[in-house]
Amino acid sequence: MAENTENPQALAGADPPNDTQRDVWHKSLAGERTSDYRLVRVLEYIDTHLSDHLDLRALSREAGISQFHFAALFRKAVGRSPHQHILHLRLQAARSMLCRKDKSAFEIALTCGFKSSSHFSAAFRRKFSQSPTEFRSSQQSHNRSDKS
Template identity: 35%
Template sequence: MNEDFMWEAVERCDSKYDGLFFYAVKTTNIFCRPSCKSRTPDRKNVLFFKMSREAINHGFRPCKRCRPDLHELPDEREVVAGARDIIEKEYSSPITLEKLSKEVGMSKYYLQRTFKEKVGLTPNQYIARMRLTKSKELLKESSLSILQIAYEVGYRSSSHFNVMFRQHYGCSPTDYRKICHRENI
């Protein structure tokens, strides 16, 4: 990749090139990702580096806005897969977007947007769906009470569980269990 091409990416703040190269500004001793929204520097004051470590070794400090030192941006599919794994393992625990974003190493806004693009649901909608799917299995296959199932899948009250279940499936958990038992007779 030649410097003219990299410079064009910097001028456009093009995130497609994040992680492929970094640029440093000689007058400020700061280096950034190509997508950084900081004011575009004069071309004559810019150096390019393939790795953030190279820029640091040359005495440049990471930008506080785009944080090029934290990590190279992972593939969006990896971020979403990591978030889904966490949700599928921990759906019965309180999971906040804040906690989830820290676990996968992304801002909560980036995670929310990317997750919705790839999965078609927000992380919170996905958590709710996991809880409801598991509760449906437990209603069908276990003798646990409705309250026990609500707690087991991560709801903190049976009334909230009942409301969510009814909204999603069109009947109460009790009615669903009765229907399942009738079908098994």
């Protein structure tokens, strides 16, 4: 796997989280409305392993509880399934990265944990009603009009 040098979600392979990242996590976790230490640990695990394959088995193991109990606990605390939450975080990270021109959409897809660019494009289109390329183009034209 390629090394991730710019990573809004502290993707796998990155340095350990610094104090600023921890502050962001705690604000994010506060937004998740959970004080359950098991879920806090899992949410931090997700943030640091976002580019990795994350499945219910690995997450429930991190929480130290059964898959069934973990899925129910996670949905109740976060308001969506673990899969939906991970997809949301990956798409937000990708959207942020698309605003810059230094990586291709394919590189961004892999960096954000998508197995293929077609899976990434389909998920991005479902979430944002436009393809990653269309989004990038609209951001570039928006940035040009701001400079005028």
